[in-house]
Amino acid sequence: MQTIGEIQKKVRNASQLRITNFGSASSSEVLNMISYSGVVEYFPEELVITVKSGTLIKEINQVLGENNQALPFFIENSDKTIGSLYSTSGSDFSDSVLGVQIINGKGDLLNFGGQVMKNVAGYDVSRLLVGSMGKLAVITQISFKVFPEKMVQERSVRLEKRSGDSPLRKQIEKRLKDVFDPYGVFV
C-alpha cells in the first residue's frame, strides 16, 4: 500500500479487513501498513514530528537523534512500527499524540488534532483512538510532541493496563466503533 487512494479503495471494496503492522502478509482481507512509512514533517524547534504509521520506531528515533530529541515515551522494542504502538498503547503514550490522519470504515480520509501542542477544538479523537487495536479506523499518519533526549530519560512510563470491563463501558465502546466503522469492516 503506497498511497492514501489505494488504501481508501481497499477499505471501500472490502467486506472484512484485518489491519496489521508487521510481516509481509497482505491480501484482499489483510491491510498491511508496514510499507506505508516515512517521516512526513519534522520541526525540531517546534518539538513536533509527523510520521506515516508504518514507520519503524528506530527510524523515527534516528531522525530525532540527529537533533538530540526523542519520542517521549518508553519503548522496549524499536523494531515495531509507530502504528502498532499507537493501536495497542494507553494514556502514557497518548500524552504525546498531537494529531492523526485516519481512514474510517467508509473509506473517508479524516484529520483530527494537528501539529500544535494545544488544540481543544472538537473532541480529542487523536487520543481516543490510541488503543483501538485497528478495529475502528486505519491510522495513516500521526503527529507527536517530542522532547530533548536528556528529559526523556527522566520520564517513566507504566505499561500495565487494567481492563475496563464494565458492561456500560463495553456498550459505549461498541457505539464508538459504529461511529467510525458503521459497516463493521475492520476485524
Add this chain to the structure above:
Amino acid sequence: MSIISQLSKSLPKNIVISGDENTRPFECDGLSVYKQKPLAVVLPNELSQVKKVLEICRKNNTPIVTRGAGTGLSGGAMPIKDSVVLGLSKLTKVISINPQEQTAVVEPGVRNLAISEAADEYGLYYAPDPSSQIACTIGGNVAENAGGVHCLKYGLTVQNIESIKIMTIEGEELVFSRQDEGLGLLALMTGSEGLLGVITEITVKLTKKPEVAKLVMAGFDSVKDCANAVADIIKNGIIPAGLEMMDEFAIEASEEFARPGYPLGSKALLLCELDGSDELVSNDLETVLSLLSKASSVRVSESEEERLLLWKGRKSAFPAVGRISPDYYCMDGTIPKRHLGDVLEKINALSMHYSLRVANVFHAGDGNLHPLILYDAGVPGELEKTEEFGNEILKLCIDVGGSITGEHGVGVEKLDAMCYQYSDSELDVFHQIKAAFDPKSLLNPGKAVPSLHRCAELGNMHVHHGNLPHPELERF
C-alpha cells in the same frame, strides 16, 4: 407539574434557584457578550443530588448545562434557553491526598489553586495553571482541558489527571483511568465541554515543587528577533517551565497596570522561566543568556518576590488591557511557532483594516496566541465588527496549520470557526460521538460542535485539507 416544582419537591429547598432575578448571576460565563437565563439553577451539595437532577431533566427532556465557577471564556457554561444549570461549585471536598503516589482525589467544585494549597504541605502542587486558577474549578478545567503558562513542560489538564468519575445522562457512574485497556475515553472526556457526561470526581496528578525557579526577562527591538530567540532556546534542548511573549502594546498596558518594570519602548518582551534542581537551572540559565545576544535588555530574577512581580505583569495583561478600553475580546488561536512573525504582521494589517487596536500576549512555547481586540460595545456595530475581526484571526491560524482554540474551548463563541477547521465528515464524527453518550442530546446541546446546516448556511467557501467543503451542494 413544572420542572421547577419537580426539582424543588425532590431536592433541599435552598439548592434550587429560579425566577428572573435569582438566575441572573448565572446568565453568562466569563464571556459576557452572550447571555441567556435558564429555567432554574441547581447547586447540589451532595453527589446524590446530581443524579436526581439528571433524572428529573431526563424525564422532562430538559437540557442541562453543567457549570463550575463560570470563569470560562467561550460561553461553554452559558445557559441554554429553557435549560437547567447544574452548578457544581459547592462540591468542594478534597477527598484524599496520596503523597507517595503524588495524586489527589477531589470533588469537581474544588478550585484549581485550592488543590495546590492542599498539597503544599507535602511539597507538591497541581501543575496546570490557567490565569483564572484562583477561581476556576477542577471540574471545569477537565471539561475544557484547561492550559496555562506552564503547558510546554508540564502539559495540559489531559496529561495531569489520573482518572475521573462521570455520571452519564442515564445517571450511571463510569470510571475512566489512565490505566484502562481499550479506547482513550479519559482523553475523550477531557475537553468535551459538558456534552458527554457530568464529571463527578477527579484524581489529579501532583508534581514535585521545583527546588529553584528563575525568570529571565528580555526586551527586543523586533518581534522577529524575539521569536527567533524562542526557537533557539528550544533547539538547544531547553524546555522552559514557561515561555511567554508580549508585544509593545501589551508591554505598555501591563507596565502601566502592575508596574513590574518592563522595558518600555521594546517591540517585544520575552519571559522565560527555568525550574528544577539548582544545578540544572544554573546550566540552563547560562545557555539561555548566551542565546539572547540580540536582546536590547535582559534581567534575571534575583529573588522569589522579583520573579512573582515579573510574572504579575504578564498574568494581569487582560485586566491591564481592560483598564484602557471599555471592552476587549480575547482570542485563543494556536499556530506553529515558525509562523509567528507572519501571523502577527497580518493581525496588525487587519487591525488597521477594522480600525480596532490589538494587544498580543502569546504562550510562545506552545504556540498559543491571545490577541486582545479592544472595542467599545457602546458603539453600535462595533461588537459585530470585532467578532468579524476575531474570525479573520482564527482563519489565519487555521491557514498556517493551527487551531481556533488552544485552551478556552469552542462553547458558543467559536461555532462558526469550527466550520472552517473541520470538514463535514469530521464534524459528523463529533456529532455521532455525542450521540453515543447522550442520544437525546440533553447535555449542553448546541455547544462545541456546529450543526452541518449552520456550516452550510455560513457558506464560507473555503478549502479544507485540499477539499472544497459541502461538495454535495451546487455551486453557482
